Amino acid sequence: QASYLPKLKFKPGRLPAKQSQPRASAFKVAVLGAAGGIGQPLGLLIKMSPLVSHLNLYDIANVKGVAADLSHCNTPSQVIGFTGASELANCLRGVDVVVIPAGVPRKPGMTREDLFNINASIVKTLVEAVANNCPDAFIHIVSNPVNSTVPIAAEVLKQKGVYDPKKLFGVTTLDVVRANTFVSRKKNLRLVDVDFPVIGGHSGITILPLLSKIKPFVVFTDEEVSELTLKVQNGGTEVVEAKAGAGSATLSMAYAAARFVESSLRALDGDSDVYECAFVQSDLTDLPFFASRVKLGRNGIEAFMSADLLNLTNYEAKALEALKPELKASIEKGMAFAQK
Ligand code: NAI
Numbered sequence: 001q002a003s004y005l006p007k008l009k010f011k012p013g014r015l016p017a018k019q020s021q022p023r024a025s026a027f028k029v030a031v032l033g034a035a036g037g038i039g040q041p042l043g044l045l046i047k048m049s050p051l052v053s054h055l056n057l058y059d060i061a062n063v064k065g066v067a068a069d070l071s072h073c074n075t076p077s078q079v080i081g082f083t084g085a086s087e088l089a090n091c092l093r094g095v096d097v098v099v100i101p102a103g104v105p106r107k108p109g110m111t112r113e114d115l116f117n118i119n120a121s122i123v124k125t126l127v128e129a130v131a132n133n134c135p136d137a138f139i140h141i142v143s144n145p146v147n148s149t150v151p152i153a154a155e156v157l158k159q160k161g162v163y164d165p166k167k168l169f170g171v172t173t174l175d176v177v178r179a180n181t182f183v184s185r186k187k188n189l190r191l192v193d194v195d196f197p198v199i200g201g202h203s204g205i206t207i208l209p210l211l212s213k214i215k216p217f218v219v220f221t222d223e224e225v226s227e228l229t230l231k232v233q234n235g236g237t238e239v240v241e242a243k244a245g246a247g248s249a250t251l252s253m254a255y256a257a258a259r260f261v262e263s264s265l266r267a268l269d270g271d272s273d274v275y276e277c278a279f280v281q282s283d284l285t286d287l288p289f290f291a292s293r294v295k296l297g298r299n300g301i302e303a304f305m306s307a308d309l310l311n312l313t314n315y316e317a318k319a320l321e322a323l324k325p326e327l328k329a330s331i332e333k334g335m336a337f338a339q340k
Contacts, residue, residue: 027265028054030095030134032088032126033102034081035059035066037250038142038257042101043070043079045258051265052077058091059083059102088126092133097264099171099257100126101142105248106240112145112203113330119143120152120337127153128160135162138264138300139169142257146170146202147327148334150279150289155338166300170279172202172291173256174249178235179209182228187218197277197293197308198232200320201327207233208323212313225315267296275305284309287324289331 029046033039034057046055047070055077057067067081082091092098103119106112123143130139135157141149150170157163175198184191196214200206209232211220220228239249260276267274274296282290284306293305312320 026053027051027096027268028056028094029097029099029261029265030056030058030091030137032058032091032098032100033143035062036101037105037247038101038253040066041251041254042099042257042261044073045254046261047073047075047077047079049258049262049265050076051262051269054095055079056091056095057081058088088129089133092129092137095134095137096268097138097140097261098130098134099140099142099261101253101257102126103143105250106144106236107245107247108241110240112147112236115144116148116333116337119145119149120334123149123152124156124338127156131157131160131162135160136164136167138167138268140171140257140260140264141169142171142253144202145330146172146279147206147289147330148337151331151334152338154281154289155335159338164300165281166302168280169260170202170289170291171257171260172198172207172277172279173260174253175202175207175209175232175235175291176277177252177256177259179228179232182231182235183209183211183214183218186224186228187220189216189218197305199277199290199292199308200323201289201291201330202279203330204233204326205319206323206327206330208316208319210308210312210316212311212316213308222315225313229315229319263296267300268298270298272297285320285324287328287331290327 029052031039031043034043043057057063063083064081067079071079103122141153143149179198180194184194193216196210198209200208209229211225236249263274263276275293277293279291284290284292293308294301295303
């Protein structure tokens with residue numbers, strides 16, 4: 001099970017005789033939208049990773065202070081702040097993983113789709129810069145609506161001739177984090193033992209936790225299945241309402257995004273047991289993009305865990321069919337925007 005905790009790659013006992021420190025960390029990570037509600041705690045969590053050598057923080061405002069602040073933490077990575085379009089290229093050059101949480105969050109009463117008009121352009125512009133400066137990087141899209149912003153990113157990368165579908169990810173880790181938390185609480189399970197995929201997309205009914213695939217084996221009543229599914233689907237809205245106009249999930253999202261970064265870095269570092277759910281280009285259904293569990297390796301997605309979609313319960317099979325029209329419309333909206 002992939003859980004977010006910084007891991008030292010070498011135990012001291014295995015180090016070469018003269019080396020007293022763990023191996024120097026090697027990877028460069030950039031966060032675009034780094035001064036925001038998600039960006040700041042995400043920067044802090046990435047700063048804690050021993051796998052990171054450079055942490056580049058970009059925002060259109062207030063990012064130099066965030067970078068100065070984080071740079072005082074005594075962990076290995078070097079932190080630099082970049083601001084304004086003129087500094088974006090330097091932020092991205094040579095980067096291995098780019099995380100994009102730039103854009104506006106929801107307010108009460110808004111759906112993720114309502115963010116499209118503003119965030120679509122922001123993601124388009126930022127991904128163009130990624131294509132120009134670090135086309136080989138893993139790209140993690142956090143900005144909502146993820147169901148549309150990932151197809152936008154794919155189209156932009158295609159137009160630039162650098163699209164690698166194995167390296168473009170919509171970050172749905174928060175759905176997995178929430179699903180694991182809610183189910184563990186409900187069924188009194190140890191969090192560390194619980195694991196199951198959340199598939200589909202990242203908005204309302206497109207989020208589909210597959211409770212039938214849970215490890216360890218647990219029996220759910222029909223009522224529990226529908227209650228837990230709804231709770232996962234509405235997790236974001238619960239936070240938006242509790243924050244009452246002050247934004248959407250930021251801390252749990254930063255935690256989830258940091259877990260996905262750490263998993264990507266472990267994969268880049270050669271670990272062979274890295275599995276995460278993400279919204280990616282996919283052949284698993286008739287939709288061009290779909291969230292599922294994937295195996296990550298040095299070159300991005302190595303395999304799709306297609307067995308997760310076999311032997312679904314009636315409830316899950318129906319929910320899967322029900323989510324497809326909405327997800328399809330969001331994907332097409334994103335593609336059309338980028339092709340304009
Ligand atoms: P925020 O408003 O606190 O921060 C956004 C940051 O983006 C700000 O610092 C802003 O200056 C920056 N920004 C705006 N335009 C930019 C541009 N062109 N280039 C670089 N930076 C730019 O918002 P918050 O709470 O951090 O949320 C960010 C996004 O993440 C929203 O779209 C939100 O819906 C999404 N989100 C996604 C989740 C997921 O599970 N994928 C969960 C929660 C939020």
